[in-house]
Amino acid sequence: MKLFLGLLFSFLYCFSPVISLNEDSQVLIRVKSDQLQDSNEKLSSWVPTTDQSPCNWTGITCEAKNQSVVGVNLSNLGISGGFPNGFCRIRTLRNLTLTNNSFIGTLSSHSQLSPCSHLQVLELANNLFIGDLPDLSRGFGNLEVLDLSENYFSGDIPASFGRFPALKMLNLAMNNLDGSIPSFLSNLSELTCLALAYNLFKPSPLPSSFGNLSKLEILFLANASLVGEIPDSIGKLVSLTILDLSTNYLSGKIPYTIAGLKSIMQIELYDNQLSGELPESLVNLTTLLNFDVSQNNLTGNLSQNIASMSFKSLNLNDNHFTGEIPETLALNPNLVQLKLFNNSFSGKLPGNLGKFSDLEDFDVSTNDFTGELPQFLCYRNRLQNLIIFKNRFSGKIPESYGECKSLSYVRMGNNKLSGEVSSKFWGLSHLEFLEMYNNNFNGPISPSISRARNLTHLLISGNNFIGQIPSVVCNLHQLEVIDMSKNRYSGEVPSCVTQLNNLKKLDLQQNMFTGELPGRFNLLTALTQLNLANNRFTGKIPPELGYLPVLTNLDLSNNILTGEIPVELTKLNLNQFNISNNRLDGTVPSGFDNQLFVSSLSGNPGLCSLDLKPLRPCPRTKPDTVYFASILAICAVLMLGTLLWFSKTKSDCISKPKRRWKVTTFQRVGFSEEDIFPHLREENIIGSGASGQVYRVKLKSGQTVAVKRLWGGKLKPETESVFKSETEILGRIRHGNIVKLLLCVSSEKFSILVFEYMENASLGDVLHRENGGACLLDWQTRLTIAQGTAKGLSYLHHDCVPAIVHRDVKSNNILLDAEMVPRVADFGLAKTLQREVGGVDGGDMSRVAGSYGYIAPEYAYSLKVNEKSDVYSFGVVLMELITGKRPNDDCFGENKDLVKWVSEVAISSPERKTTENGSSCCRDLRKLVDPRMQLSIRDYKEIDKVLDVAVLCTTSFPINRPSMRRVVELLKVKNHKLALPN
Incomplete structure (x- = not known):
């Protein structure tokens, strides 16, 4: 009997793992079937087999000793679904890793995680979980790793997170947590890594009790709204290797x-408000390799002791440091990166810098350094970035720099460097960016520059360079910008320069170039700026210039150019145009024959115009008497017929005015005002506003235009102001995202503006149309509209001189063409900002400008207007694109607009909000976005990033809003990962 029992026990012992694995495989298959969405079939190996063992399945780890499933790792497999709590039925499971997938839903219900209390590792980073963090108050005493980073968790950190006796890593970075950083986390005595960075915490100090975390190795609290001083207790973290409070x-x-x-x-x-001097006690940190305190208010000198430390990276930029750099800094054998820019350092740099270390990144720009450059900066041929602009360095570029094969980025502008540049330096093969402007360099460009095949920027203006441009420059096909202005170059410009297909800017002004302008300019399809002013060019202006598709700045002034102005130039969309002070002759082409171009044409005595003063009038031929009489007779008959026609025809638009009207053409058009007038009838009205009505006019040529009529007898002062503003601003603007003004007609009785016609009306019409027009706008189309509108506004703010503030940015003023490309329109309230030295930006307004729901809050206390007012309004438009709601939707309740509602839903409160009419608005991103859009996981991630931009644009204080140029960059949304500092 004992023998039988022993054999039975042995049998059961041997086969119990088999029974266990059989159960585990069934659990895994059930979870795959019921709780996972595996569209990429990455779990195709999860199928029943004869041995029923899942140990060879994708993502499954088994313990070799007893053949039990201990780990499920599905990271980076593109799996979606809710949280798969079915895995927790595997009693031996210790590690559950689901990072970098698309799991969604909440974890706030305790039942979802309660079966997983036996876990040691729970990693859910980079998914789409929302709501409150889960309450893990019971049964998670074995948890060692908890990573919930890069999700959309909100609210407070639960108190249960301070009761994990074995927890070593807690990572909650990159969420929407908006409570305070709790001190109870200092109870996690085994913690080695604490990461709470990039959340929306309420401003709070760094808890001094964190100094009790004696085993902590990584403290990652960047961008966590920390205020106050760094507590003294920080020094108790004797095991800490990485401290990031940036x-x-x-x-x-x-x-x-x-x-x-x-x-x-x-x-x-870096990027705090720390002040005072660096503490001398830093010298005791013998293990410190990377030290970055840039962008603070630190002062004082860099002491001899601190400079002698073995830093690998020392970043002190954007502070108020003074004094000289101690020689001991050059003795550091580990120094790889040295950034001291934007301070007040002075004196000479240590002569041996770079001799004893593998220096790669060197930036001491915008200081007051003097003397010669250290000759050993590239002693070990590792230097890549050499940035020294805005100092007072003098002398020649050291010969050793010509041997620096690793050098790729050089900025030496605004110093007192002199002498000839060696042929070896010109020919550095890895050089991509070379800036040497405003120095005293002389001599020619060496033909060895042909070896710099990667060069994209050649910026050498404001020196004493001489000689000719070597033709080998044409071999540098990566060149995007050439600026050789304000030198002493002479001779002809090589004709092959037109072969540089990537060239965007060519500036050769203020030299002594001679000969004719190169032909075949039409090959430079990327060229946006061409400045050849103040030279001795002769011959004719090449007509090919008129075929450059993106050219916006053209300056050929102060040369000896002859011949007529090519009519092809009128095809260009130019912001700056100047051909003054040459020897041009002939009739001014009609595209330039208006007051906007008077100064651009002056100084050419041979030019003539029919109407444009002060240019001389073009001579008129004198017909013979019979011919002249015939013409008079024909004109009389035509006039009589016209008068009879007008007397019999009653139109509700325009009768022939008694006085002559003035016509100004801003674009090349194939019609006249006479073709417009008959169509200004009631049946053609497509919109109306405070200043007039808008008509859709289809011309005989087949072209359709939009006509805005300002009517009503003598124009009211405000209407006249609108008309003047639109014509002055739109008449000189050329940008693909700004509506084109074709011509204007004005008289004492009426004024009309003729624009290009936008087939899809306004963004407001499409978004809020009751018949479902927004269905035309999927997310990618909306994102493209946002990006295009941002580019248009950025152009107004940053590329127009003076800058232009629109003052009425809203969805109804963003027009959409047939391809849904946006155009910013309606500049009736726009204002130019004239900046004066020592003055302030912006201007006073006599009244609040803009539309309700889009108006920036600073109008409540100031009538100052600047670009940041437009940024706020654009942020509201972004919210409209995301939510599909009007700025003042009834859903929001009383005293609440779109900005307040989105701010509460996206940032502040995780609870459901119910309005008086019964509708509810909640924090869930899927409830926030326009329900008419069919969205992918990628779309949700892009929307989340654009929502961040919208919230940033609509912050209360203008100074905290980004510039429109920055907004353009922020809207280039890309998926990115957040990692712990390395």
């Missing part, structure tokens, strides 16, 4: 106790 609001001095960080290797304190 991009916060920390103030005060760096505590002396920082010397207690005996194991520290990296300190990131």
Whole structure:
């Protein structure tokens, strides 16, 4: 009997793992079937087999000893669905990793995670989880790793997160947590990594109790709304290797106790409000390799002791440091990166810098350094970036720099450097960016520059370079910008320069170039700026210039050019145009025959015009008497017929005015005002506003235009102001995202503006049309509209001189063409900003400008207007694109607009909001976006990033809003990952 029982026990023992694996495989298959969406079939191996063992399935880890499933790792497999709590039925499971997928839903229900209490590792990073963090108050005592980063969790950190006795890593970075950073996290005595960076925490100090985390190795609290001073207790973290408190609001001095960080290797304190001098106790940090305290208010000198430390990276930029750089800094054998820019350092740099280390990145720009450049900066041929602009360096470029094969980025502008540049330096093969403007260099460009095949920018203006441009420059096909202005170059420009297909800017002004302008300019299809002013060019203006598709700036003034102005130039959409002070003759082409171009044409005595003063009038031929009489007779008959026709025809638009009207053409058009007038009838009205009505006019040629009529007898002052503003601004603007003004007609009785016609009306019409027009706008189309509109506004703010503020940015003023390309329109309230030296930007307004729901809050206390007012309005448009709601939708309730509603839903409160009419608005991103859009996971991630831009644009204080140029960059949304600092 005992023998039988023993054999039975042995049998059951041997086969129990088989039974267990059989159960585990069934659980896995059930979870795959019921809870996972595997569209890419990455789990195709999860199928029943004869041995029923899942140990060889994708993502499954088994313990070799007893053949039990201990790990499920589905990271980076593109799987979606809700949280698969079915995995937790595997009693031996210790590791559950689901990072970098598209899991959605909430974890706030305790039942979802309660079966997983036996886990040691739970990693859910980079998914789409929302709502509150889960309450893990019971049964998670074995948890060692908890990574919930890069999701959309909100609210507070639960108190249960301070009760994990075995937890070593807690990563909640990159979420929407908006409570305070709790001190109870200091109870996690085993913690080695704490990452709470990039959240929306309420401003709060760094808890001093964190100093009790004696085993902590990584403290990652960047962009976490930290305020106050760094607590002295920070020095108690003797095991800390990485301290990142960057991009916060920390103030005060760096505590002396920082010397207690005996194991520290990296300190990131940049972009705060720290002040005072660097503490001498830093010299005790013998393990410190990376030290970044840039963008603070730190002062004082860089002491001899601190400079002698073995930094690998030392970033002190954007502070108020003074004094000289100690020689001991050059003795550091580990120094790879040195950034001291934007300070007040002075004196000479240490002569041996770079001799004893593998220096790669060197930036001391915008200081007051003097003397010669250190000759050993590239001693070990590792230097890649050499940035020294805005100092007072003198002497020649050291010969050793010509041997620096690794050098790719050089900026030496605004110094006192002199002498000839060596042929070896010109020919550095890895050089991509070379800037040497405003120095005293002389001599020619060496033909060896042909070896710099990667060069994209050649910026050498404001020197004393001489000689001719070597033709080998034409071999540098990567060149995008050439600026050789304000030198002493002479001779002819090589004709092959037109073969540089990537060239965007060519500036050769203020030299002594001679000969004719190169032909075949039409090959430079990327060229946006061409400045050849103040030289000795002769011959005719090449007609090929008129075929450059993106040219916006053309300056050929102060040369000896002859012949007529090519009519092809009128095809260009130019912001700046100047051909003055040459020897041009002939009739001014009609496209330039208006007051906007008077100064651009002056100084050419041979030019004539029919109407444009002060240009001389073009001579008129004198017909013979019979011919003249015939013409008079024909004109009389035509006039009589016209008068009879007008007397019999009653039109509700325009009768022939008694006085002559003035016509100004801004674009090349194939029609006249006479073709417009008969169509200004009631049946053609497509819109109306405070200043007039808009008509859709289809001409005989087949072209359709939009006509805005300002009518009503003598124009009211405000209507006249609108007309003047639109004509002055739109008449000189050329941009693909700004509506084109074709011509205007004005008289004492009426005024009309003729625009290009936009087939899809306005963005407001399409978004809020009751018949479902927004269905035409999928997310990618909306994103493209946002990007195009941002580019148009950026052009107004940053590329127009003076800058232009629209003052009425709204969805109804963003027009859409047949391809849904946006055009910013309606400049009746626009205002130019004339900046004066020592003055302030912006101007006073006599009344609030803009539309309700789009108006920036600063109008409540100031009538100052600047570009940031447009940025706010554009942020509202972004919210409209995301939500599909009007700025003042009834859903929001009383005293609440779109900005307040989105701010509450996206940032502040995780709870459901119910309005008086019964509709509800909640925090869930899927409830926030326009339900008429069919969205992919990628779309949701892009929407989330664009929503961040919208919130940033609509912040209350103008100074905190980004510029429109920055908005353009922010809207280039890309998926990115957040990693712990390395």
